[in-house]
Amino acid sequence: MGFDSRCVILVRGKHLSFCQFWLYDIFATCKVRMEPAKKRKTSPMWEYFDQISHNKVKCLLCSRELGYSNNTSSMLRHYRAMHEMKEGHAGDAGGPAQGTRPTRKQDLDEALVNLIVKDTQPFSVVEDVGFRAFVALLDPNYVIPKRQAVKAMVEAKYALERSKAIADMQKVVAVSLTSDMWTSINMDAYLAVTCHFVDDNTRLNSVLLGVQQFSQTHTAENLARVKTSLMEEWGITDKVTCLVTDGAANMISCGKHLKLRHAICIAHTLNLIVKKSLDMTPVLSDIRAKSRKLVGFFRSSTLAKEKLVSVQRQMGRPTLKLLQEVETRWNSTYHMLQRLVDLREPVGAALASLNTDITTLTSAEFTTISGCLSLLSGFNDATIELSEEKNVSGSKVVPLLKMLEQMLQEEMAKTAEAVAKEMGEHLLRQLRERLHTLQSMSIMSLATLLDPRFKLIGFF
Template sequence: MSQESARVHENSEPNESGSECESVVCKRSRNAISEVWTYFQRSKDKTRAKCLSCEKVYKTSGNTSNLLDHLKRTHPGYNRMSKPNKITSFFNASETYDSHSAQDEAFSAFVKLLDPRYMMPSRTKLQNVMCHELYDQSKANLKNILMKVDTCAISTDAWTSRANESYLTVTCHFIENCSLRSAVLSTYNLLESTNHSAANIAESLRIVLTEWGVLDKVLHVVTDNASSMIKACELLQKRHLPCFTHTLNLVVQDVLAFEKVKNVITKCKKVVTYFKSSSIAYAKFKNAQGTGKNPKSTRTLSADEIELLEELVELLALFDDATIQVSASNSVTISLIIPIICILFQTLNETHNKLKTNEGLAIFNILIERLQIRLVPYENRTTPKMSTLLDPRFKKEEFRNHIIAEQAALALENELSNMLKTLSPVVTDLPTHTVTSPESSTQQPKIAPLFMFLNDKVAGKRKSTRADAIIMLRQYFENQNLPHDFDPFEYWKTNTDMKVLTQCALRYLCTPATSTEPERVFSKS
């Protein structure tokens, strides 16, 4: 202890009550102890401190953090260590905002601590006024955005709540400033809650889409594989696309229904259940996996079963990766369908040579058969084909079948030609003869009538949108493919030379490959 500090303690006098605490003088040198002792008395043994205002006693070993915290929480008026400023004056203001109801005392006190002038609205106002105002404002903003959109796609699914009420969630997918956007338009009660027919679903969808002004803008509808959903799209005269993740899951379920697979998975579940229900067994498992010595333990897996499980994991891991890839929300997924089908076939054939068990070979055969039945039809659907061609990462190169790729390119050529016709100005027929002045007739007699057939060819050339479409596609296909991690929207955003092709690309690439967006609404609810 310094000499100056010693003099401070020597000059201290006991308080009137004669307690062990001694007063610490307020006037200190620049090297003296913390100013917190202005508001506390410290005991002679320096292990306790008593608040001079409320006589609250704290243990202390020289650290004043708890004492300072006590002053800030309990006696803000005594804490003069900080100079008053505008912020302090604002939060210490006595006036409050208007309020019409009481709130939970603890939360109200917390809010008052944050801002003493703010009084929270009541639950009724939050529920019946503010939430409705926020919804109306958000709805108006979204309607303004959708009003500027030329085309869009929707994904939808029906579900039943725990209260046994039927709902239809509709999500809209569109392009804004060459960026993919998604928005939930509605979670709407079916018109007839007990009727899940295609007609009821179609009419419920029509009401939602009409309310948002996009009924005529929707080009594609993505749903699960339910027949009622497919029929509803037919009634609405909208192009339907089955959810790709649902189809992938059906392929996997076909494998899991295989008798040998069912038996080994059932055994695995029993083993896991046993370890989770017995802490002793789990401890032994962690130490030495000595569960076989426990008479209550389940039968362990044989070497053949373990080998089968390893092959099953290797085969089905492909489908897990594919499901994750096509379930993204903020990136293009529709153009991934055909490349993923190609990769699944190629990778499965490469894995075939590594399989050792008869069961693994049987699973492989089931997968190939199910892929042919469930996934190959996607290669003949217009939307996946066009999307793959219009994705600068894939184009024709990611098709499994070269003939299908060429057929898709021809269909795209036809669509571009039709789009160019609607955009091209009307070209009037040239006159069949030319009227000239006497002066000009003496210089070029009868030349125009002789070459009149050329005018017809020129006019025909000007009207040939087919040639323009062919040239545009040739230029696009001959350009180098982009890396797989590149955003295709960035390509079309900067592609100013082929505006019609860009427009066509955005029409298809906004469509999602799955209906996971409305299903996420179910999960949240």
């Protein structure tokens, strides 16, 4: 049977030609649904992801698979958290950027890195529930990076700051180095080397060249080899004018191996002077032992600590804690004894109400301590002054030594306390024995002569 293609048929209120009707009938009978045209992928995220199935995508940067539901939200979150800092200003380079990396995101990431670095926070802080809730309240739109991403950010920040520091140090003519070794609580030895220089604005700057675990034997040769490597790495081999270390024999010998002018740290020397003088005064040593025991009781007993706080409040005084002596720092002894003098009455009242055989110091012992503190206060001030990081201290050394000797003589003349006088004699002898050559050292004398504050009054 033949049909004319011009024949018109009415279907669902529409006039169709016979051919159109025939096609319509086929699709209707077979119930075939035509698929809509695929949506064009316009998001910049598709430069970093590949669709591997209808509900999954794969990151081209880290091969991680993510769920996909016809939008790029999860892809954007993943990229921001894991790869944005690594890509390095992708917005400027034509990466995912137009509209996906606002300036605020960069600022917040930078602030997060600074928080972790400056406050010595662990990378896991970004996973803490309280921290995440706090950030969400401040800015609900900010996606906190994952721990791995934060680590990458910190490493990138370190590399950037290190390159800037190296560039700055290439501009300076001369630098000095300070070096120290210490042992961690895990009994691992570490060597630290810090560089000091004056910038174009005549400001003192310091750059930590490195802190390295030192598993080798602590010989002068091994120390010199590591320091040489650091100087070459930072491009300052021919710029080092002085190496400052403690008075250990291997450190002094290391300076000779490096053929550098060597100077002993004055603050470290003062520490040795005072420690030895304290140990050479038997009566004061007994008082220190008794003080350590007394302080240890209040720091280890919760009941005693709470009682001391209660007594101070009842007396209308600020609540202060007792301070314990630390073996490696002489001024911790000074602060321990000074705090005991300050809390003499509260400590006595607290001990009287506690069931313990620990006794407070006697009136005579407090008198001895007060006499000794008057002699040690100048050494404490000098230690603080010489330990400042942002002020040049070389020109102050000779005047400070002169002032310390004069202070000792004046205080010893005023005090009637025998123990204090004995300790003062030891301090004066140690001061002259260890530091008598400093005034004749060119590096110290020239620094003092070039300082207009001291050039006329700084010398003995």
